[in-house]
Amino acid sequence: MDLNLKEKCALVFGSSMGIGRGIAEVLIREGASVGLLARHAAELEKVKSEIGAKAAYDADLTKPGVARDTVQKFIRDFGRLDILVTNTGGPARGGFLDVPEKQWRDDFQSLWMSVVEALNEALPAMKKQKFGRVIMITSLAAVEPIAGLTTSNGFRAGLTGLCKSISNEVASFGITVNTIRPGYINTRRIQENKWSPEKIREMVPAERLGEPQELGELAAFLASEKAAYITGQSIAVDGGRLRGH
Ligand SMILES: NC(=O)c1ccc[n+]([C@@H]2O[C@H](COP(=O)([O-])OP(=O)(O)OC[C@H]3O[C@@H](n4cnc5c(N)ncnc54)[C@H](OP(=O)(O)O)[C@@H]3O)[C@@H](O)[C@H]2O)c1
Known part of the structure; x- marks a missing residue:
């Protein structure tokens, strides 16, 4: 399927590695002109x-x-x-009573306000173009809390509501807004857990971790004209990990 992204310009946050890089790679393969963002300049230039x-x-x-x-x-x-793909590093872990208020404020900026700030700039430009695609990377935590990821559980659930709310306001301008919920994806963050193959088989019906490019394939489709009627949706890429429906 030709996704026809050749004339499209894309900005992918948190994209020097992991999920963001996987999404950037697939958008580039499909012909889009892509800008990367991350903190470490040398690594970013290399990528x-x-x-x-x-x-x-x-x-x-x-x-x-x-x-x-x-x-x-x-x-x-x-x-x-x-x-526009919003994505950033994952927050620090901690049960509710372990999370200092400073971490709540920091994670609010990084997981929530960065999205609000970016959209405040992006949506007026997309409205003028009568075309736009916003893809927010959230987490399974948006729908099923993950133990020890308290701030993520809170903010990611909120982003799902924000996505739905904004999608209704901008749909008539040819702009779609969706979230992708990664399951357990093979990135540095997950590799640090050092999970055994047996543990992964127990946790994930597909019996393996996902690859960042597998999120990229969905992101590229959502970014295309072919997905013009899909908006306000939150889609998990998780090998069946979420058990509810
Ligand atoms: N991997 C999973 O299985 C999984 C599952 C559910 C949700 N998620 C969520 O998906 C997001 C990406 O996860 P990942 O596994 O791909 O992480 P990752 O491999 O650690 O990559 C994070 C990317 O974001 C950049 N980044 C980190 N902090 C940043 C900051 N403050 N400002 C700008 N860029 C920043 C990193 O580069 P620099 O360090 O150079 O800035 C890197 O390019 C996270 O929010 C995570 O919570 C991941």
Whole structure:
């Protein structure tokens, strides 16, 4: 299927490795011009040339204003923004009483306000173009709390509501807003758990971790004209891990 992303410009947050990089790679394979964002400039430049991205923004999404500034820069550099993928590093772990209030504030900035700031810049530009695709990377935690990921459980559930709310406001402008919920994906964050193959088989019906590019395939489809009638949805890519329906 030709997704016809050749004229499209995409900005992918948190994209020097893991899920963000996997999404950037598939968008580039489908012909989009892609800008990357992460904190470490040298690594980012290396990835930019490895995967053929067109721009790299070293930026820290825990800092207020950074998501907004980067979207502004991207629109100046590319003249438009068709596809915005919001994603960042995962939050620190801790049960509710272990989480200091400072962490709540930091994670609010990084998981929530970075999305709000980016959308405040992106949506007016997308409205003018009468085309836009917003894809928020959240988590299974949005629908089924994961023990020890308290801030993620709270903020990701909220992002699902935000996605639905915004999607209704912008649908008539040719803009779709969806979330992708990763299951257990083969990235640094998950590799650090050092789970045995037996444990993975027990946890995931598909009996394996997902690969970042498998989220990329869905993201590329959602970003295409072919997905114009899919909006306000939250789709898990999890090998069957979520048991509810
Ligand atoms: N992997 C999974 O199975 C899984 C499952 C559910 C949800 N998720 C969520 O999906 C997101 C991505 O996960 P991942 O496994 O792909 O993580 P990852 O492999 O650690 O990659 C995170 C990416 O984001 C960048 N990043 C981290 N903190 C940042 C910041 N403050 N500002 C800007 N960029 C930042 C990292 O580069 P720098 O370090 O250079 O900034 C890197 O490019 C996380 O929020 C995670 O909670 C992941």
